[in-house]
Amino acid sequence: MIYAYTKFDHLFFNVRPNVISGIKIYGRDDTYPIEQDYNAITGEEQDIWQRLFRRLIDALDQYAPKIYLQGVEAMGLSMDLWPNFAELSPKVKAASGWKLVSVAGFLDEFLFFELSAERKFPITNIVRQSKHFEAKYEGVTISNRNEYTPEPDIFHDIRGHASYLMNRDYGDFLFDVGEVGYELVCNERGFDLQLVAHNVKHLQNFAWWTYEFGIMKKQSGSDSVRQSPNDIDHEVYGSGILSSYDELRNEAACSKKRSNASEMLPFDMEEVVITRFDYSEIQDRYYVIESFSSLHDAFRENRDLFFYEG
Numbered sequence: 001m002i003y004a005y006t007k008f009d010h011l012f013f014n015v016r017p018n019v020i021s022g023i024k025i026y027g028r029d030d031t032y033p034i035e036q037d038y039n040a041i042t043g044e045e046q047d048i049w050q051r052l053f054r055r056l057i058d059a060l061d062q063y064a065p066k067i068y069l070q071g072v073e074a075m076g077l078s079m080d081l082w083p084n085f086a087e088l089s090p091k092v093k094a095a096s097g098w099k100l101v102s103v104a105g106f107l108d109e110f111l112f113f114e115l116s117a118e119r120k121f122p123i124t125n126i127v128r129q130s131k132h133f134e135a136k137y138e139g140v141t142i143s144n145r146n147e148y149t150p151e152p153d154i155f156h157d158i159r160g161h162a163s164y165l166m167n168r169d170y171g172d173f174l175f176d177v178g179e180v181g182y183e184l185v186c187n188e189r190g191f192d193l194q195l196v197a198h199n200v201k202h203l204q205n206f207a208w209w210t211y212e213f214g215i216m217k218k219q220s221g222s223d224s225v226r227q228s229p230n231d232i233d234h235e236v237y238g239s240g241i242l243s244s245y246d247e248l249r250n251e252a253a254c255s256k257k258r259s260n261a262s263e264m265l266p267f268d269m270e271e272v273v274i275t276r277f278d279y280s281e282i283q284d285r286y287y288v289i290e291s292f293s294s295l296h297d298a299f300r301e302n303r304d305l306f307f308y309e310g
């Protein structure tokens with residue numbers, strides 16, 4: 001668990017101690033792959049899926065990137081039906097080489113990157129607000145609202161991430177990130193474990209401020225796939241925003257300058273990798289990229305940032 005290693009934390013901005021306390025994390029000794037039993041999905045879970053989906057559908061149409069909306073369409077993701085991995089995963093595999101795998105929850109770094117290196121994307125087999133969620137977190141204080149939960153539930157994983165994996169270029173970007181992560185956790189360079197943890201945190205920060213909570217400049221032509229034109233200067237691509245009604249509403253209000261709750265900052269790799277974050281609050285900043293290709297280029301060109309040697 002990298003959070004136990006703090007020797008280099010003084011090099012970070014915005015350090016939040018105990019930031020993931022409460023979330024159950026699965027490691028190698030746990031039973032984490034859970035074969036989806038589609039017939040066991042309850043009526044309550046189906047209702048929650050529909051409710052979450054319906055609440056965000058208009059905002060996602062208006063603010064999500066073109067490749068995301070095209071991915072939803074191509075995957076055939078439906079508001080009416082809980083995602084069936086047996087149907088969705090082969091479509092994702094054909095499009096980008098990635099496979100969706102059903103897991104019990106939040107995986108530790110080693111497991112997550114090990115799967116990424118095989119183009120396997122973990123999807124948590126639980127949804128916020130359900131009885132299963134309540135049972136998993138009985139006695140634990142953790143946000144469990146329609147609007148947001150720090151637990152990576154199926155709504156976040158499918159509605160936020162999976163549609164992107166219908167795009168080959170995006171899939172390659174995520175694979176490159178995963179490959180760096182896997183190289184780090186395998187530690188073939190023989191770094192001190194404090195240093196390994198520090199570099200993994202660099203990568204976490206990058207992931208957080210980009211594909212989890214990043215935004216980008218409005219792309220020309222993207223309105224062609226929308227029912228309603230985008231009325232802000234940004235597109236919201238981070239999956240953490242796309243799966244949270246409150247976060248999306250906050251981002252749109254800040255883009256419209258009706259709120260200054262969160263800062264809009266130009267994307268800067270060196271700043272992003274040293275900036276920590278908080279799982280449990282609306283983000284206080286969003287980094288704005290130019291485009292997906294510029295993000296992928298920046299990642300490739302700055303690979304050394306993830307192999308800091310102390």
Ligand SMILES: [Fe+2]
Pocket residue numbers: 152156157160161212239240
């Ligand atoms: Fe995520």
